[in-house]
Amino acid sequence: MEEIDLILEEAKEQMERAIKHTKSELQKIRAGKASPNMLDGLMVMYYGNPTPINQVASVSTPDARSIIIKPFEKGSIPEIEKAIINSDLGFNPQNDGDIVRISIPPLTEERRIALSKQAKNEAEDGKISIRNSRKEANDELKKLLKESVSEDDVKDGEDSVQKLTDTYVKRIDEILEHKEKEIMTV
Structure with a gap:
């Protein structure tokens, strides 16, 4: 039929x-090792609008314990940091003026x-x-x-x-x- x-x-x-x-x-859901997917759904205030992080920066994992976020514009670094700190991910971002680095602590x-x-x-x-x-x-x-x-x-x-x-x-x-x-x- x-x-x-x-x-x-x-x-x-x-x-x-x-x-x-x-x-x-x-x-x-993080499983011990770093993954760019951990930041999926994270919104950054970009020119006054909430924008997904992958649209304002490139996110990569150079090793299993860290995530590197390289913003397309350096001026957005403070907003990226603020979004990470205010999220419920429990990460503590550090920036060196060019990139934001997140160290993933062992679970x-x-x-x-x-x-x-x-x-x-x-x-x-x-x-x-x-x-x-x-x-x-x-x-x-x-x-x-x-x-x-x-x-x-x-x-x-x-x-x-x-x-x-x-x-x-x-x-x-x-x-x-x-x-x-x-x-x-x-």
């Missing part, structure tokens, strides 16, 4: 977006456990999003019953939606497991 296939395709796209979003949120056991919990919460949000996609798809399938689609076809569609849901939830679990391993590795 064409309508059922369309509903399944839409559900699959929504679940794929949930996976992408979960991955991007998990990348922001304590307590901090690793807190980050692991944060990662679990992000994964759970992803699973909730996937389950919401399943619910929407099943609701759409039930509407088809009124439009002269057979109960068997709708039931097969619901089974397919459940299989999709199980597959995507399993993928989130695998992504979380990998992230937890990364966080807990000293």
Whole structure:
């Protein structure tokens, strides 16, 4: 049935977006080694407008324990420093007039456990999003019953939606497991 296939395709796209979003949120959680992704979502006041840091500076990691931020304009260094200090990242930036350097301290056991919990919460949000996609798809399938689609076809569609849901939830679990391993590795 064409309508059922369309509903399944839409559900699959929504679940794929949930996976992408979960991955991007998990990348922001630091796991001991420096990564430019740690600063994703950090907004810097640039000519009076909040601007993503990657649009006002280049961010790089010369080694596993430091991040270098080279602003496109030297005048934006104080604003970059202020944005880092005011964020909840817990970094202490130093500048030498040309670049801003962030030293990444090793994670304590307590901090690793807190980050692991944060990662679990992000994964759970992803699973909730996937389950919401399943619910929407099943609701759409039930509407088809009124439009002269057979109960068997709708039931097969619901089974397919459940299989999709199980597959995507399993993928989130695998992504979380990998992230937890990364966080807990000293």
